[in-house]
Amino acid sequence: MSKATNSRALARDAQIEAIKVVARRLIAEKSVSGLSLREVSRELGLVSSALYRYFATRDDLLTALILDAYNDLGQSVERADARVARADAYARWRASARAIRRWATHNPHEYALIYGTPVPGYAAPTATIEAAARVVRVLGAILSESRRTAPRSVPKHSQGIDVGRYLAIDVLAAIMPGVAPEEYLKALIAWTTIFGFLTFELFGQYVGSVKNANLMFDRVVDDLAVSLNLKAA
Amino acid sequence: MSKATNSRALARDAQIEAIKVVARRLIAEKSVSGLSLREVSRELGLVSSALYRYFATRDDLLTALILDAYNDLGQSVERADARVARADAYARWRASARAIRRWATHNPHEYALIYGTPVPGYAAPTATIEAAARVVRVLGAILSESRRTAPRSVPKHSQGIDVGRYLAIDVLAAIMPGVAPEEYLKALIAWTTIFGFLTFELFGQYVGSVKNANLMFDRVVDDLAVSLNLKAA
DNA sequence: TGTACATCAGTGAACGCGCGTTCACTGATGTAC
């Protein structure tokens, strides 16, 4: 992140990265509340107070990990979307959704870190909110560019309903420029359903009833594509 | 729960209840990982080892709280459904969904306890799985009874797809008797979307973009009612 | 190119704290005869 101009700064960046790598592993092994600076330092062969050169507090380390997780997920999704032909909105949607699931299943503990129960006294700084929006931005781009290529009619039962009564139009317009406000609700529901699915899958709510989450996820993504007008029923 | 026949057993049940009440409050104040037997005992004016008369271990107390939460939610939803005319499937669906949200927003920490990040080393006993199914059972009853009164055609894009490839038909048939297997997917998606919404709402993902979660929730519930054929588009 | 000084990574000891669980015990309450 920071520009390492000399060797001291380079070493510093490397150490920060090493700390985060160990911290991520510990979170994976014993969950967020099991993450302790003392254990991180032990694993790195350092004395615990040494970590305070890099992170002023345990929460600061946590914030860095949360930011990284959002950005890592965001980048994965952006890249998956970029690999597909721009004009094929349905393929872009499917690729993006699958990228979210791939990231989540490969990084379940980082998923839990950002989409699971918020940590007790911890308050997310605004920087994380912006990083969290990256995924939604991709969905917005797909929707707005598909609308431009082939404009669609607003679904019947959305007509005459003022979304401004429950959605923050200006905020959403900034995240999803080019998308019609009438589509915000559908977009948010799609986003919610994808992550609701992953939360249920990863947190064990589907145990017993869902045999093949892979297949089911694809069916869910297809259903959402229909409701988003990205695919014919 | 257990039948208190004599005064000693009565006192025991009351003490168990008192412990749980304090534990629930502590979870609300400092989240699950902040729950400690020592603090519970302090609040009750007992010595910490006294709690071991009632719960053999911290996890046992946690299990009891999780079970209670599932059953409390299940009961709320069952009652909300029961208050509506049997024949009005849409009204039943809406009442049930709203009951879920009411319970979740009134008991956010117990919601997090059962639908949030699973606790680290803790493995849910099978008893909790059954309690967790109560909510799904209500949705199943609404669907099957609405199908009986007014049979509906299977949605076009569900035809020819073998749900048995990704869903455990037998398990779902036991939870939602009378519902056609072709409807399982829609039912699971609806269930997922409701809880995905509540998780996003309670865990802060909607901060900034959703102004009135109440209104938006009703819109989501309506959209789902349409896709479940409980309401005309 | 060499030297003086500033910067900064890491040390080690300490602070004050909280935790789950075990164990031998006291004393009140309930039960059986």
Place this chain on the structure above:
DNA sequence: TGTACATCAGTGAACGCGCGTTCACTGATGTAC
């Protein structure tokens, strides 16, 4: 109805443990002249 005994709630001390954070320090590395 009264007594002897069993049951069991709660005590108090102890075990061994881990935590975040502070502080004065050493010594290596970088910078300016």
